[in-house]
Amino acid sequence: MSDATTRRDFLKGGVAVVAGVASVAAALEPLRGLDGPPDVDAWLQSHYHEMTPDEKAAAIARLEAAAKAEFGVDITISDPQPEAKTKFAYALNLGVCVGCRKCAYACEAENNTSRAPGKQYIRVLEMNKGGIDLESANHHYDPEQVPQAGKFYMPVQCHQCDHPPCVKVCPVEATWKEPDGIVVVDYDWCIGCRYCEAACPYWARRFNFEKPVIKPEEINPKTGYLSNRPRPAGVMEKCTFCLHRTREGRYPACLEACPTGARAFGNLHDPKSEIRYILEHKRVFVLKEEVGTLPNFFYYFDV
Amino acid sequence: MSFPSPELRKGALAVGGALLIYVGLAWALSSAAIAPNPVAPRGEIQVDFGPNRLPGTALSLHKAGFEYQCSECHMDQPRHATPRTFVGEHSTLAFDHGANDRCFNCHHPDPDLADQFVTRDGRPLPFTEHVALCASCHGVVHRDWLRGAHGRRQGYWDRRKGEAERTDCVICHDPHHPVFAPIAPLPPPGVVRGPARPGLAPHGAVPHLLNTPVAPVPDTLRGPAIDPDDAPAYAAPHAEDEEPAR
Numbered sequence: 001m002s003d004a005t006t007r008r009d010f011l012k013g014g015v016a017v018v019a020g021v022a023s024v025a026a027a028l029e030p031l032r033g034l035d036g037p038p039d040v041d042a043w044l045q046s047h048y049h050e051m052t053p054d055e056k057a058a059a060i061a062r063l064e065a066a067a068k069a070e071f072g073v074d075i076t077i078s079d080p081q082p083e084a085k086t087k088f089a090y091a092l093n094l095g096v097c098v099g100c101r102k103c104a105y106a107c108e109a110e111n112n113t114s115r116a117p118g119k120q121y122i123r124v125l126e127m128n129k130g131g132i133d134l135e136s137a138n139h140h141y142d143p144e145q146v147p148q149a150g151k152f153y154m155p156v157q158c159h160q161c162d163h164p165p166c167v168k169v170c171p172v173e174a175t176w177k178e179p180d181g182i183v184v185v186d187y188d189w190c191i192g193c194r195y196c197e198a199a200c201p202y203w204a205r206r207f208n209f210e211k212p213v214i215k216p217e218e219i220n221p222k223t224g225y226l227s228n229r230p231r232p233a234g235v236m237e238k239c240t241f242c243l244h245r246t247r248e249g250r251y252p253a254c255l256e257a258c259p260t261g262a263r264a265f266g267n268l269h270d271p272k273s274e275i276r277y278i279l280e281h282k283r284v285f286v287l288k289e290e291v292g293t294l295p296n297f298f299y300y301f302d303v
Numbered sequence: 304m305s306f307p308s309p310e311l312r313k314g315a316l317a318v319g320g321a322l323l324i325y326v327g328l329a330w331a332l333s334s335a336a337i338a339p340n341p342v343a344p345r346g347e348i349q350v351d352f353g354p355n356r357l358p359g360t361a362l363s364l365h366k367a368g369f370e371y372q373c374s375e376c377h378m379d380q381p382r383h384a385t386p387r388t389f390v391g392e393h394s395t396l397a398f399d400h401g402a403n404d405r406c407f408n409c410h411h412p413d414p415d416l417a418d419q420f421v422t423r424d425g426r427p428l429p430f431t432e433h434v435a436l437c438a439s440c441h442g443v444v445h446r447d448w449l450r451g452a453h454g455r456r457q458g459y460w461d462r463r464k465g466e467a468e469r470t471d472c473v474i475c476h477d478p479h480h481p482v483f484a485p486i487a488p489l490p491p492p493g494v495v496r497g498p499a500r501p502g503l504a505p506h507g508a509v510p511h512l513l514n515t516p517v518a519p520v521p522d523t524l525r526g527p528a529i530d531p532d533d534a535p536a537y538a539a540p541h542a543e544d545e546e547p548a549r
């Protein structure tokens with residue numbers, strides 16, 4: 001073997017080096033999106049149920065600081081706990097819903113969902129009067145005015161099922177049902193496999209393909225750890241009945257936004273609550289009863 | 304090209320390779336990070352959370368900023384037996400309350416009591432008691448409203464922690480035109496992933512498959528046309544099913 005480097009050897013070596021560099025660069029491609037070194041605390045954070053109160057406080061402080069660094073906004077992340085003898089339920093009067101989508105936009109503003117790509121928890125279906133035909137429902141309707149003659153409108157959001165298929169399929173237990181009935185997601189534990197999105201018969205879950213983009217001035221600074229705090233890319237999110245509001249006794253944002261008063265919300269364990277009155281006096285039904293999810297979201301007509 | 308020794312050759316290759324890797328990594332890491340999506344312009348999406356009432360249906364002088372009582376004009380107004388057309392000051396009112404199409408069904412006909420409502424049994428009722436007046440006809444709705452199944456709520460579902468603000472009838476409903484005015488819907492949900500990209504139709508621009516009109520069946524799929532004159536003459540149905548004579 002000659003010691004002299006031939007042209008062939010040099011070219012072979014050069015091609016190998018270039019290919020090696022290219023493959024290393026491709027492997028490091030995700031690092032280009034990083035701003036600074038990775039946060040060790042975030043990587044080592046435990047599941048929500050396994051964190052001690054001190055660890056939760058540290059995680060909240062870290063997330064608040066991260067939001068401040070990213071958006072320049074002082075947000076507060078609360079962690080309200082479910083109360084005893086409380087189970088939330090929702091009722092929606094399809095007879096008065098006009099399909100204006102104000103609920104969806106109020107939800108967007110309240111829950112810090114991504115504006116680009118747009119992500120809304122509430123999907124309003126437009127259907128022909130005479131039956132509930134989900135196959136022909138249209139949620140991209142955009143006429144000059146609503147309601148259109150011969151149409152009715154059915155907003156669909158998370159039904160907070162008692163038998164939630166989305167919880168059943170989660171491989172890492174990143175989503176679970178709280179004692180007050182709310183199905184929540186630990187955004188720091190979700191691996192983004194989207195099984196839950198596929199399992200949900202109501203299409204109530206949304207996936208962040210990209211980092212949610214919100215203008216800093218549009219961020220709602222009052223957030224909850226399990227509800228509307230800023231989410232990273234690659235995690236699932238969903239309606240939580242505005243958990244950070246409702247566990248403090250307030251109405252959800254979509255309810256307060258409805259211009260026709262189609263929405264009602266309350267505690268199923270309180271016999272004097274509005275929701276109990278509706279369940280006892282109106283002919284309510286649930287969507288897709290046959291799939292056995294036992295939703296806590298009820299629809300009714302009374303006009 | 305030759306090197307004096309194998310070691311030198313290996314060294315030169317290693318240095319060159321290291322330089323190439325360094326340059327490649329520097330390029331990879333220093334080039335602009337993934338540009339975030341531009342925030343969709345939301346400025347034009349103005350969400351009005353007010354009631355869906357017809358715009359501009361107030362009394363014209365009220366709209367101009369004047370304050371007055373009904374009795375200042377209605378000093379001597381007779382009771383009308385027929386529906387009235389609104390003239391003058393009232394011409395800007397939209398009026399469609401179904402069968403309730405007389406002014407004095409709700410407004411007191413007595414000129415001395417023109418600043419009050421009238422109940423169905425003739426008693427005057429102050430304007431502030433409008434809920435009771437509405438309830439005198441819409442009793443079922445009033446019951447639902449009291450129990451929270453009708454109308455808008457704001458505030459607290461948990462009455463131990465705070466109050467719920469219950470909107471009165473006339474906040475949402477124009478009493479002269481109680482049916483909600485149609486409004487423009489807010490924009491439909493955007494693209495599923497990423498902002499609108501040039502050259503691609505936005506998600507939803509393609510009408511839903513089942514909402515598109517069904518194309519007519521082409522003639523090639525149909526059977527041969529039947530000339531009515533050549534159609535076989537069928538016997539009248541059940542002509543032979545009659546009860547046989549006994």
